Amino acid sequence: MTAKARAMQAQGIDVLSFAAGEPDFNTPGAICEAAISAIESGLTKYCPSKGLPQLREAIRAKVQRENGFSCGDDQIVVSCGAKHSLYNALQVLVEPGDEVILIAPYWMTYADQIRLAGGTPVVVSTTAATSYTPHIDQIKEALSPRTKAIIVNTPCNPTGAAWDRSLIKEVAALALKHGIWIISDEIYERLIYGHNHTSFASLSKEVAAQTITVQGCSKTYSMTGWRIGFSIAPANVTSAMANLQDQVTSNATTFAQAGAIEALNLDPAIVEEMRAEFESRRDMGLDLIRAIPDVSVTTPLGAFYFFVDVSKHLGGAISDDVALADWLLENAHIATVPGSVFEGPGHLRLSYAAHPDEIREGIARLQKGLTELPS
Ligand SMILES: Cc1ncc(COP(=O)(O)O)c(C=O)c1O
Structure with a gap:
């Protein structure tokens, strides 16, 4: 359209x-200046595929500060947008025949990325009557022996739904009980109105051990064209995602990452x-x-x-x-x-x-x- x-x-x-x-605002000036000065100082070459160490450190500090969970450097991969992070996650987790639960209405990329990994989307429908949030029983009914993961997107594109902490806890408990992965797409985490965002990974170490958190710069800082997203996942999953990315794109654009460091430390x-x-x-x-x-x-x-x-x-x-x-x-x-x-x-x-x-x-x-x- x-x-x-x-x-x-x-x-x-x-x-x-x-x-x-995408947001209609310009990318804040300080972020642009950081990227320009990175170019001028020669940050125009390859960098580690997983991202600049300084950016990974800024991400580590950001999730500790804003999302309330800690992670190691070996748990972070910087990718070409959150879309790329999601793709990496689904490629390494999903085997042909696996099922991944989606809550509809959902961002259409999920279904296609699941299919690209050989998996099958299993859709849980929601309506306006529940403000487009599911009941935990609906998710239980969608489980099967082939369920590999559930994708949760709160706040949600397209509905604007934001899940309560209680529902997040229920889904986390279900995921632990059945040994399924939680792919938590938190790209809109900061664009939230009268509601508090809860990251799955902040609930407990056990939940974090089964969660791939996907965040990025696109929406919060009006940086959609910069293509900087990132994932925080257990070290073994991160290592597989980094290996995959190494053979597909290598690093996200180096000087865009310099802008992302500035973004993550921007004046709130x-x-x-x-x-x-x-x-x-x-x-x-x-x-x-x-x-x-x-x-x-x-x-x-x-x-x-x-x-x-x-x-x-x-x-x-x-x-x-x-x-x-x-x-x-x-x-x-x-x-x-x-x-x-x-x-x-x-x-x-x-x-x-x-x-x-x-x-x-x-x-x-x-x-x-x-x-x-x-x-
Ligand atoms: C729900 C959701 N997740 C992920 C993305 C992708 O973000 P990025 O531009 O960082 O790839 C979008 C972009 O529209 C989105 O709406």
Whole structure:
């Protein structure tokens, strides 16, 4: 949808895009300056595949300080984005025929990465009635002798759901009991509103020994293009992930890592300013969406997406969310992502990582568009 929106914009059409999954802020200046001075001082060569030792040290200190767990240097791999960290984890853990539990709606990359590793996604569905969080019994029912791992993404793309500590503890206990891995995608950990993030690895040493924590710089510091993510996992899993990465990409870009060191040590007030801005856009957008007839949306507790239930507007010529997203792009000139992409049919995902004026105008276009749908 982003690509289609850009093509229409290039033709001079005034399209507002709410499809992209990235913050709209510039990367903070201090981070850019650190990378520029790294280039100028010659940090332009290969570095250890697992990442610059100084960055691994900054990650070690960061998870201790912000996430409440400790890890050794032999537990960290810096990769080309959190997506790459997840790929490494699934490649080394999943054997053909293994099952990996996913909570739907989910970020679509998980299912494809599981299949790329020869595994099978087993989907646990959630709805707005539980704010898109599962009940532990649903996860128990999804277990089988072939279950290798569960992927948990809190805060969640696309729903904005953020799990309570109690659910995290229940899932951790289940994973320990059944010997399954927890892949904890925490890429949105700092973009959270009125809720506290809990890292699985902070619960206990036993839980940490079965957890691959994936974090990164993309969302928190508005660094999506820098491609810096990282994993914290038990040393043997880390070693396998590092070996794999060694033969595929080697190190993530060296001078981008210098920027990442600066990011992890950034003045917390800068991150807070961006987080607070997302929260105020969220509040404004929620009020506007809730004023649209026959549309509903749960309050996102994290990330920067509205997952809007438009099912009451579907049927007839516009039979599903994919057709609706296409129609809205062509006719109302707003780009959204259909919920089906995330196994959440009947919904549209709208990113609120956009200027407040654009959010206002975009939601007005959505409201008007929904009244003009062909029958
Ligand atoms: C849930 C989730 N995990 C991981 C990623 C990947 O992040 P990165 O850009 O660091 O690869 C994204 C990006 O959209 C995401 O939404």
